[in-house]
């Protein structure tokens with residue numbers, strides 16, 4: 192396998208006494224001492240002109256400590272040397288998250304394009320490592336969304352190997368965060384949103400009702416339900432006496448939105464009409480059950496249907512969250528019942544970053560390749576030039592799965608997920 196880049200792993204201090212006076216042991220002296228150990232690492236170098244493989248051969252130097260006489264090789268760096276570097280991991284996760292390619296397909300592409308053997312299990316490991324690297328980005332996205340003026344929320348079911356669970360999505364206008372929860376119970380939202388000061392946009396799922404902040408319900412959901420009721424009860428005049436005034440009120444307001452955007456200054460002019468609508472509605476009484484039910488629903492949500500007219504930049508629908516969750520739904524189709532929680536959580540970290548990049552109109556691949564962990568700083572282009580080291584190490588405590596049985600460490604955090612990237616299909 193050529194060409195190779197050679198790299199020597201050096202030590203700065205003696206492993207036994209900590210002394211910095213180390214002398215390299217020459218070849219002729221090495222008869223009875225351990226040979227330098229060699230490992231290969233793999234990377235992909237991606238440029239506008241093409242993608243090429245880089246193989247880095249890393250060899251440990253052998254030292255004698257001038258203080259205590261200990262003969263040693265830099266073991267820690269050697270053990271922690273990553274087999275796959277960031278460029279290769281970025282390329283693989285770009286294929287997996289942006290193009291939904293399975294582990295098996297990525298494995299085959301790496302073999303066919305680059306002559307690299309990266310097993311499915313290793314691809315899971317790459318996902319886990321990348322999720323770990325970008326966990327800071329993920330936390331930052333959550334913070335940013337919770338500090339923002341508007342938060343869209345939605346949830347959907349997911350079938351895991353161990354049973355069903357739920358994936359929640361939280362979005363601002365530009366940031367997206369997906370989160371797995373084992374149940375659909377909304378209790379965690381109270382805690383999570385306790386300091387949120389903006390407007391919450393959601394559908395009519397009851398778990399959102401008790402959250403203490405201004406709320407805007409998705410009016411597209413409401414209109415869809417109204418239309419269905421009209422189809423179910425085509426001759427119900429009572430029902431139409433509710434839906435028609437509602438539709439004409441909303442039409443007037445949407446016309447203002449189309450002309451001026453989501454600006455409170457212009458939208459608040461409609462607050463009189465909104466009050467009038469609810470005052471008239473509350474005084475009506477119906478014999479028709481669907482009309483009564485709709486009346487109850489509208490009155491119950493009175494403060495949550497037109498909240499957007501009292502704020503700047505709050506949409507009257509939940510498209511931002513629903514579009515984001517669609518991305519997850521595509522992935523879900525590919526992995527029904529074969530995912531585990533750990534693998535799903537890793538995936539959701541990367542999907543959150545992918546979807547945020549899309550909403551911000553930046554390249555997910557370029558963001559990954561930059562190694563930057565702050566998306567806003569990446570967007571602004573004022574990244575601090577970080578000196579790239581010639582080699583890359585696994586995080587402390589991480590043992591790659593292919594070495595777990597060899598090393599049997601006391602603390603190991605192998606990505607024990609062997610399914611989430613999906614079977615080869």
Ligand SMILES: [Zn+2]
Pocket residue numbers: 205206207208209210256257258259260261
């Ligand atoms: Zn020493």
